[in-house]
Amino acid sequence: MTYADFANAALEAAVPPAHALGVRAAEVRFGFAAATAPIEGNGNHFGVMYAGVLFTVAEVLGGLIAIPAFDQAKYYPLVKDLKITYKRPALSDVRAEASLPEETLRRIEAVAAEHGKCDFTLEATITDAAGTVVAETVGLYQLRAH
């Protein structure tokens, strides 16, 4: 089972509304996460992907990137705030990607181990099928000890 398989099982069980929108983990490894959302069923009356689906495909990356990076038995992430900026209409399936350096991930876990929580910022880029950036997000998350 890959991290992406695990992430999709977790997404379906833990975040049913995101899963119902067709949001799926595409690639999850240490320091990197990507998720996808289909245009099918997610378009508005202009055939443009709804703003909330673009939000969701990027927002879930905070949870996905935590899977290989942190001990899932000890820690869980939550989102504190998130800003999304729309650049172009998304007329196709989309892919959101985010990454964090190893040293940042190590520091987050160390702070959470000592203080029970640690805030972290995750920037994501959402592209359409042609690779054009359709939206960007900046999210503030917190890793918390159970």
Place this chain on the structure above:
Amino acid sequence: MTYADFANAALEAAVPPAHALGVRAAEVRFGFAAATAPIEGNGNHFGVMYAGVLFTVAEVLGGLIAIPAFDQAKYYPLVKDLKITYKRPALSDVRAEASLPEETLRRIEAVAAEHGKCDFTLEATITDAAGTVVAETVGLYQLRAH
């Protein structure tokens, strides 16, 4: 047919993913819009409403408030960016509300009439069934001429 009835028909036709999440217009009048989302089907594994549903119930207010304020045959709104700040876990149905003064709405329409578009900011507050604020949003929208 009330503005809220019209808004719900528009929401279902124009933004199917939002409608599928159970987001509904609750009250729509000149200068004011409210929308609701149910916890049923929208919880995560902690029983907390998913971040993306809270985003959606607030984001749609930019469209709803435009219905009684602007000539729907001439203008349509779109969202340019939106920041949501989560304050407390939402464990119940929620309600999002936003308002704009009459003078602001008049100015937006006048600018859009002259220049074909006009940006406007809409702040929304999301409360749970007990009236506790669970999230706040600040969205930048644009009214555009068809």
